[in-house]
Amino acid sequence: MHAPEAVVVACDLITPYGLGIDACWNGLLSGKTAINPLDRFDTDVFQTKKAATIAELKTGQSDSLVMQMLKPLLKKASAIIPKDALLILATTTGEIDILEKQVLNAKDNADESALGCLLSKVQCLSGIRSPGIIVSAACTSSSSAIAQASAMIRSKERDCVLVVACDIVSEFVFAGFSSLMALDKDTARPFDKNRSGLSLGEAAGFVLVMSKERAIQEERSIIGEIAGWGLTNDANHMTGPSRDGSGLALAMRKALRSADISEDTVGCIAAHGTGTVYNDAMEMKAFKSVFASGTLPTYSIKGGIGHTMGAAGLVETIVALRSLREKLVPPTVNLRIADDEAEGWVSTEPDSFDNPVTVSINAGFGGVNSALVLKKLDEQQL
Amino acid sequence: MIISGIGWISKGKYGCVKKAVCTDYTDIKSLHSKLQNESIFLYPVKNFGRFDMTSKMSCCAGALALHDAGVKYSEKHKQDIGIISTNTDGCLKSNLNYFRDYVQTGRKLARGNLFIYTLPSSPLAEASIHFGFQGPLLYIMFPQKHIPSLLQYAEGIISRKEASTILAMKVDEKKAVCFVLRREEDTSSK
Numbered sequence: 001m002h003a004p005e006a007v008v009v010a011c012d013l014i015t016p017y018g019l020g021i022d023a024c025w026n027g028l029l030s031g032k033t034a035i036n037p038l039d040r041f042d043t044d045v046f047q048t049k050k051a052a053t054i055a056e057l058k059t060g061q062s063d064s065l066v067m068q069m070l071k072p073l074l075k076k077a078s079a080i081i082p083k084d085a086l087l088i089l090a091t092t093t094g095e096i097d098i099l100e101k102q103v104l105n106a107k108d109n110a111d112e113s114a115l116g117c118l119l120s121k122v123q124c125l126s127g128i129r130s131p132g133i134i135v136s137a138a139c140t141s142s143s144s145a146i147a148q149a150s151a152m153i154r155s156k157e158r159d160c161v162l163v164v165a166c167d168i169v170s171e172f173v174f175a176g177f178s179s180l181m182a183l184d185k186d187t188a189r190p191f192d193k194n195r196s197g198l199s200l201g202e203a204a205g206f207v208l209v210m211s212k213e214r215a216i217q218e219e220r221s222i223i224g225e226i227a228g229w230g231l232t233n234d235a236n237h238m239t240g241p242s243r244d245g246s247g248l249a250l251a252m253r254k255a256l257r258s259a260d261i262s263e264d265t266v267g268c269i270a271a272h273g274t275g276t277v278y279n280d281a282m283e284m285k286a287f288k289s290v291f292a293s294g295t296l297p298t299y300s301i302k303g304g305i306g307h308t309m310g311a312a313g314l315v316e317t318i319v320a321l322r323s324l325r326e327k328l329v330p331p332t333v334n335l336r337i338a339d340d341e342a343e344g345w346v347s348t349e350p351d352s353f354d355n356p357v358t359v360s361i362n363a364g365f366g367g368v369n370s371a372l373v374l375k376k377l378d379e380q381q382l
Numbered sequence: 383m384i385i386s387g388i389g390w391i392s393k394g395k396y397g398c399v400k401k402a403v404c405t406d407y408t409d410i411k412s413l414h415s416k417l418q419n420e421s422i423f424l425y426p427v428k429n430f431g432r433f434d435m436t437s438k439m440s441c442c443a444g445a446l447a448l449h450d451a452g453v454k455y456s457e458k459h460k461q462d463i464g465i466i467s468t469n470t471d472g473c474l475k476s477n478l479n480y481f482r483d484y485v486q487t488g489r490k491l492a493r494g495n496l497f498i499y500t501l502p503s504s505p506l507a508e509a510s511i512h513f514g515f516q517g518p519l520l521y522i523m524f525p526q527k528h529i530p531s532l533l534q535y536a537e538g539i540i541s542r543k544e545a546s547t548i549l550a551m552k553v554d555e556k557k558a559v560c561f562v563l564r565r566e567e568d569t570s571s572k
């Protein structure tokens with residue numbers, strides 16, 4: 001008997017382009033960045049004054065910024081979320097604005113910024129019966145969570161998992177990234193010859209992953225398949241990626257093996273593409289090592305919405321599923337002149353692609369790497 | 383799946399279960415020195431003094447568990463071993479340390495070395511760098527029954543063949559317990 005396939009049956013998100021997948025997709029296709037001057041806190045002393053934030057989020061409200069993102073998404077979706085699903089929440093800092101307030105104004109209890117409190121709130125919003133778990137693995141948090149959800153479905157431990165992801169632009173993280181000299185002083189330019197750092201962004205979203213069998217039984221529409229996954233660690237450095245890209249290449253090979261497909265079946269790469277010199281160079285080495293026979297259409301969305309940290313993998317999965325549906329590779333926003341190593345891989349224009357398989361990858365602090373193989377299912381497979 | 387080694391650290395004592403070791407220590411510095419002198423750390427831990435307390439405890443507990451299990455490791459010859467951890471509050475104390483320091487110094491310059499520990503997965507990353515482990519790395523928070531849930535989660539990773547060996551730990555600033563879990567068929571040859 002063959003292992004159950006893990007399919008995405010529902011998803012939604014909020015990004016600096018606005019609420020919903022259409023807003024994000026159209027924003028990326030427009031080629032215009034959502035990275036703008038930041039007015040949430042004073043940025044005078046930092047490397048940059050820009051980030052990609054969601055205009056509707058307001059500080060000083062009773063709800064944290066994360067909850068302001070999640071409430072509209074999950075309230076709308078709660079009717080379609082099965083109560084018996086496993087909840088996996090993926091984040092790096094969660095409601096860190098609560099901790100900021102406590103330290104700055106001694107108003108709130110910092111314990112309320114603990115991740116466990118956020119998990120309870122998300123459980124409440126989703127209507128799921130059991131409390132769920134949190135998965136955190138730096139900037140691979142949500143792609144790792146999707147990988148774990150899919151693995152649980154394939155092994156029949158679960159037949160339905162809701163993965164929720166969120167992270168915000170806060171003074172807390174902004175000051176930290178600035179101290180590491182990781183920020184571009186203007187806007188991130190992934191894979192550009194003159195790239196000089198990342199731009200921070202914020203986002204939240206969810207994907208509902210189900211066994212294909214249950215999805216068919218419940219007559220759910222199938223958006224795409226999580227066909228394979230690979231999680232690795234460089235075991236090399238806390239803040240810098242392994243220069244040779246071997247850890248990421250290993251994650252991609254594991255993912256392809258898990259999906260039982262060869263490299264030449266892949267149609268497109270959804271890159272991590274932060275815009276830092278070292279990350280993008282490392283990724284290109286990994287891509288060339290795994291896909292040695294030639295170039296593949298590759299894009300990064302971080303020039304559009306910034307680096308959304310723990311939410312990045314989930315947002316990129318949703319965008320990749322849309323890209324598979326449209327058979328269209330979105331442009332790499334802010335790209336002007338491709339780096340020599342990325343020449344022929346990335347583009348400033350949307351492009352079509354044939355093979356309906358995308359490898360979506362992420363990497364993060366501590367050397368963590370993730371790769372997901374995403375597939376569009378054609379009518380015959382449904 | 384079997385548990386092939388367990389290392390633990392409590393207030394003033396540390397030990398290994400299989401080897402039935404229980405030894406006193408006074409503070410984290412003395413714990414580090416003892417593990418180094420007893421060759422439980424097979425080589426020095428780079429930058430140990432700069433780690434946050436949870437990272438120090440993670441490295442020490444990991445070394446004790448690997449010693450108990452008889453697993454050799456090397457930073458040069460990396461292994462496909464996974465590492466997962468849990469606790470009750472993520473990295474709340476490190477978050478407070480970092481942000482209070484930033485505010486107290488006038489909100490002008492954050493300290494990168496404190497910032498890097500504001501991720502719940504950072505202690506695991508320090509441990510994986512030291513031990514040379516290239517498998518999955520995940521911090522997981524369970525709402526209750528932390529240790530049974532952790533072991534069950536590790537068992538899932540092993541049974542799904544995402545890694546053949548897992549270091550699974552529950553760690554905070556004051557105490558730690560770390561398990562080495564392996565697929566049963568892998569133990570006969572080791």
